[in-house]
Amino acid sequence: MKKVELIRSRCNHLLVDDVDTDQIIPARFLKTIGRAGLGANLFADWRATRFDAAGDGRILLAGSNFGCGSSREHAVWALTDFGFEAVIARSFADIFRANALKNGLVPVAVPSDVHRYLVEHAHVEVQVDVARTALVMPDGEQVPFPLDPFARQCLTEGIDELEYLRRHETDIAVWEARHG
Amino acid sequence: MTAAVEKPRTLFDKIWDAHVVTEEPGCPAILYVDLHLVHEVTSPQAFAGLRARGLRVRRPDKTVATMDHSTPTTKGLKVLDDAARAQLDTLAKNCADFDVRCYGLGSERRGIVHVMGPELGLTQPGMTIVCGDSHTATHGAFGALAFGIGSSEVEHVLATQCLLQRRPSTLEVRVDGKLPKGVTAKDLILAVIARIGVDGGTGAVIEYTGTAIRGLDMEARMTVCNMSIEAGARAGLISPDDVTFQYLERREFAPQLAEWDAAVRAWRRLHGDEGARYDVSVTLEGNALQPMITWGTNPGQGIAITAPVPDARAAAEEKALRYMDLEPGKPLVGRPIDVVFVGSCTNGRIGDLRQAARILDGRHVAKGVRTLVVPGSHAVKRQAEAEGLDRIFLEAGAEWREPGCSMCIAMNGDQLEPGQYAVSTSNRNFEGRQGRGGRTFLASPLTAAAAAVTGRVTDPRALL
Numbered sequence: 001m002k003k004v005e006l007i008r009s010r011c012n013h014l015l016v017d018d019v020d021t022d023q024i025i026p027a028r029f030l031k032t033i034g035r036a037g038l039g040a041n042l043f044a045d046w047r048a049t050r051f052d053a054a055g056d057g058r059i060l061l062a063g064s065n066f067g068c069g070s071s072r073e074h075a076v077w078a079l080t081d082f083g084f085e086a087v088i089a090r091s092f093a094d095i096f097r098a099n100a101l102k103n104g105l106v107p108v109a110v111p112s113d114v115h116r117y118l119v120e121h122a123h124v125e126v127q128v129d130v131a132r133t134a135l136v137m138p139d140g141e142q143v144p145f146p147l148d149p150f151a152r153q154c155l156t157e158g159i160d161e162l163e164y165l166r167r168h169e170t171d172i173a174v175w176e177a178r179h180g
Numbered sequence: 181m182t183a184a185v186e187k188p189r190t191l192f193d194k195i196w197d198a199h200v201v202t203e204e205p206g207c208p209a210i211l212y213v214d215l216h217l218v219h220e221v222t223s224p225q226a227f228a229g230l231r232a233r234g235l236r237v238r239r240p241d242k243t244v245a246t247m248d249h250s251t252p253t254t255k256g257l258k259v260l261d262d263a264a265r266a267q268l269d270t271l272a273k274n275c276a277d278f279d280v281r282c283y284g285l286g287s288e289r290r291g292i293v294h295v296m297g298p299e300l301g302l303t304q305p306g307m308t309i310v311c312g313d314s315h316t317a318t319h320g321a322f323g324a325l326a327f328g329i330g331s332s333e334v335e336h337v338l339a340t341q342c343l344l345q346r347r348p349s350t351l352e353v354r355v356d357g358k359l360p361k362g363v364t365a366k367d368l369i370l371a372v373i374a375r376i377g378v379d380g381g382t383g384a385v386i387e388y389t390g391t392a393i394r395g396l397d398m399e400a401r402m403t404v405c406n407m408s409i410e411a412g413a414r415a416g417l418i419s420p421d422d423v424t425f426q427y428l429e430r431r432e433f434a435p436q437l438a439e440w441d442a443a444v445r446a447w448r449r450l451h452g453d454e455g456a457r458y459d460v461s462v463t464l465e466g467n468a469l470q471p472m473i474t475w476g477t478n479p480g481q482g483i484a485i486t487a488p489v490p491d492a493r494a495a496a497e498e499k500a501l502r503y504m505d506l507e508p509g510k511p512l513v514g515r516p517i518d519v520v521f522v523g524s525c526t527n528g529r530i531g532d533l534r535q536a537a538r539i540l541d542g543r544h545v546a547k548g549v550r551t552l553v554v555p556g557s558h559a560v561k562r563q564a565e566a567e568g569l570d571r572i573f574l575e576a577g578a579e580w581r582e583p584g585c586s587m588c589i590a591m592n593g594d595q596l597e598p599g600q601y602a603v604s605t606s607n608r609n610f611e612g613r614q615g616r617g618g619r620t621f622l623a624s625p626l627t628a629a630a631a632a633v634t635g636r637v638t639d640p641r642a643l644l
Contacts (some may be wrong), residue, residue, distance in 0.1 A: 017496040018378055018478050022610040031250055031263035033224035033270045045612050063496070065379040067410060068478075069610060071314040072222065073330035094382055095314060096413055099330035101481045149347060150207045161341070162233075165340040168202060168210055172238075172342055175201040175212055 003158035004104045007085045007128040009171065014043075020069035028068075036161035039075055039081030039167055045148060059128065061118055066107075069097025070177040076103045088135065090115050101151045102161060108135055108145045130155050131138040134177045182466040190451035191419045192350050195325040195450070199308045199510075200344060208344040209354060209428045214307040215324075216337045217293045218280065219243035219273040221591075222312030226335035227274040237278040239341045244302060245275050245282040248292045250591050253554050253581040257285050260593065264528040278338075291557020291583050294525040296317040298402065299559050301431025305420040305447040310337055315525045315607065316415075317408040321401035322428070323450045325385070328409060348414050351376075352458035355392040362641035364535065365400035366394065366527060367409045367606065368464075370472035370482040376462060379478040381413025385538030387458065392466030398427040399531040406526045407460040407607050410479035416452055439525065455611040455620050463526035472547035473512055474609045474622040476500035481609070485627065485639050503611050504619050512637045519602040520578075520632040521614070522625050524588040527605035528556025530563045532625045536605075537569045539629035539643050546635030551578035552594060554586040578632065590615045603631040 011172040029041045060079065067075060075150070076099045079087070086106040097107045106128050110118075118126070128137035133152055134142035155160060165172075181215075185552065190195070196211075203209040216239075223245070223283055228238070237243055250264040259265045268285065275282035283289040289300060294315050303319045309326035310316060312334040319326035333343055353372055354627040373380075386408050388401075397406065401418050425444050428434045435443040441573030470484040477500040483490065491508040492498040501508065522536045536553060545551045555561040555571045564570055570580045587594040588606035596602055596618025605628050606613075609620035623631075627638035633643065 015495075016499065017494065020478070020608075020610045022608065022613050026612055027589045028616075030591060031261070031267055032220050033228070033267055035225050055274065065412065066372055066384070068378055069314065069409075069608060071312060071328035071330055073225070073312075073332060076330070090378060090383065093379070093412055095328055095330060099332065102330065103334040127351070148208070150344075155395075161344055162229075162336050162339060163343060164207075165210065165336055165342055171202045171210065171214070172340060176341075179212070 001105055001154070001158050001160050004085070004106060004155045005130050007058060007106065008125060009058040009085070010123060010125050011059045011088060012057045013119070014060060014062045015119060015123060017063035018065045018068055021067055021072050021075035022069055024067065024158065026071065030074055032071060035077045037081065038078035039083070042078040043080045058083060058085045059082050060087045062087055066092050068093040071095045071099070073099045073103070075169040076100050076105050080105050088118065099167035101154070105157065106130060106155065110135060110143060110145060114143050183227065188455040190350050190452045190458060191323060191417055191450055192325065193456070195306055196347060198306070205464045208346045210342050211308060211345045212643060213310050213337050213341055213343060214242060215302055215309045216243045216341070217297055217309065217311035218243060218294050218315070218334070219311070219313065220267045221249045221332045223274065223334055223338045224267065224270045225331045226338055226395055227278065229335040230278070230338055233637045235339045237280055237338045240279040240281070242341060243280045243338065244297070245271060245280050246293050246296055247271060247284045248288050249585045249589055251584040252592055253287060253584045253594055255582065257582055264592065266442070280434055287593040291559065292333070292525045292528060292585055294402070294406065295556030295560065298322065298398070299431065299557060300435030301428055303399065304428065304434065306395055306426060306450050310343065314409040315406050317413070318406040318525055320405040320408065320416040321398060321418050322424055322615045323418060323447070325417065327415040327417055327577045334635060349384045350463040351381055351386045351413065353386050353388050354390040354463045355388065355466045356463070357392050358395060359392060359466050361567055361644055362471055362626060363469045364624040364626060365403040367469055367472040368466070369404045370474065370479065370622065371464060371469050373407065373411045373480045374413050374472070374482040378410060379412040381408060381411040384413050384459070385412070385415045385417060386413045387452070388416060390466070393418060394421065397531065398423060399529040401527055402529070402555060407479065410607060420447050430432060471624060471627050473627060473637065474505065474620070475506060475512055476615065477503050477609055477611050479607065479609060479622060482622070485637070487511070504524040513639055515637045516601070516635060517603050517621070517631050518549065518600040519596055520549060520628050521554070521587040521602055521604040521606060522628050523554030523556065523586050524606040525585070525632050526554065526607040527625050528554060528560065530560050532605065533560065533564050533569050535625040536629040539626060539633060540572050540578065542570050543576055545577035545632045549632055549635045551632040552581060552587060553578050554581045555583045557583050581606050588613050589613070603628045603637065
């Protein structure tokens with residue numbers, strides 16, 4: 001996995017709560033055996049939702065409980081394929097959060113007041129500082145966001161979870177020998 | 181010296197503790213997986229990952245695949261769509277190359293993955309079970325810790341039989357009492373989600389307790405656990421009891437003969453200890469529940485069928501009302517519908533079909549209403565046909581189809597047309613979930629069948 005340390009961008013706004021993964025990538029686009037190209041159908045049925053991910057639109061600003069519903073990792077692949085590198089929301093659904101972190105898409109959960117500021121200031125540039133687990137606001141204020149320390153290390157050092165698991169194959173074999 | 185007093189543990193604690201391989205400081209636990217269920221949609225990228233790294237499947241004996249999401253449900257199971265064909269062929273080839281059992285098209289054991297696992301006896305109490313599918317929570321009905329994962333994690337489990345996981349919190353949902361006439365497990369879980377919200381279970385494993393839960397049969401318990409994810413929970417759990425053991429006994433992959441008694445003895449220890457604490461507890465009164473139906477575009481937007489559509493309290497609710505083209509303050513009962521879908525991993529088991537048949541027996545589907553009845557597996561289909569349920573459905577004017585996810589996910593040809601309204605026994609009423617522009621009212625098989633008969637949203641108690 002490639003390292004993710006700092007993302008500096010304006011935000012594309014999708015100010016709806018409970019955005020489910022069926023909206024992010026509708027099921028009819030899941031009949032693929034690959035990961036590539038899903039960005040073309042990101043939010044395919046929300047015609048009003050048109051983003052500019054070129055250059056300065058690499059962060060998506062959403063509402064609360066972003067990514068609920070289906071476990072499809074295709075939702076994350078669609079977002080990253082489109083060009084998003086982080087999603088800022090008031091909260092995230094569990095499976096989406098886990099999938100995002102495995103693909104270098106940073107889930108940034110922020111308190112309501114920070115969220116409101118971003119909603120009201122559509123054109124400001126912010127920085128997602130993964131190493132500090134902070135969202136850096138235009139005035140330099142650092143707003144901490146929750147990120148599992150292990151997940152942070154994986155992002156900043158480009159560590160692949162599967163490689164970590166494989167380093168424990170002896171432990172796994174011992175466990176299997178004990179439990180059958 | 182006094183003996184150490186063990187801290188009372190929840191059912192979740194016991195299963196979790198028994199599966200932690202190791203946990204390094206500051207790192208998530210390495211959690212061992214006893215059963216990995218695989219289907220065609222979320223696995224191709226995981227197998228491709230194994231190939232790219234030159235890895236094998238570590239435990240093919242703990243891995244079972246089937247085909248359900250993109251499979252047709254028409255007679256002869258002819259796959260008309262090249263993309264679906266490629267996906268099904270890819271799973272068959274991956275399973276052949278990696279020595280994984282696959283109950284594919286043509287197998288009499290095939291079914292929706294969460295119907296198939298339990299009915300084959302693959303799902304057992306105390307296990308950890310994962311699948312690249314959010315409704316894996318279903319298997320928690322047996323007292324197994326079962327949760328959905330993404331494709332990257334599917335690859336992790338294929339390669340190592342383990343996952344990296346942070347310990348979730350626990351949420352007790354207690355339902356006491358007896359469900360009134362016409363109120364089913366589906367109504368119970370829709371009421372739970374309406375109460376705690378679509379993110380009420382985020383970060384948590386739900387354990388369902390109480391006399392109303394104990395009073396449910398296994399299929400009803402599966403319906404309840406299945407929709408735990410719709411409240412945002414990782415998993416749902418019900419501690420196993422005699423109902424569980426009776427369901428499992430003599431199933432194909434359940435412990436047999438001498439092993440059976442030992443297994444049951446061990447399973448009887450799988451319950452919360454006296455005094456075990458949950459992080460949060462919520463209580464519902466089973467006696468007070470009514471048939472439920474959703475009005476909006478998430479499963480938390482549910483109401484008693486007799487209630488009016490609520491006023492929008494937030495932008496998301498306004499958006500839902502617009503999409504559904506509904507007016508607040510008016511009841512859903514009496515509203516014309518176009519399609520009825522009975523099936524899915526939530527309500528596609530024999531007990532669900534019996535409920536639908538109870539309403540449809542001797543009655544006819546209303547003119548202009550398309551009614552699909554889709555068994556959850558070939559075993560369910562065989563059982564239904566042995567009981568003559570297929571005749572009831574066909575004589576009522578419903579379609580009796582081949583098993584699969586069908587109109588729950590609409591990636592197999594079974595779908596709503598834009599603007600159509602459906603009463604559906606599935607689990608998600610998200611915008612377009614059952615077909616682009618389609619509108620879904622989630623309800624029980626009784627309520628769905630009642631709507632089929634009248635052509636309108638109907639309180640099923642009137643037809644019982």
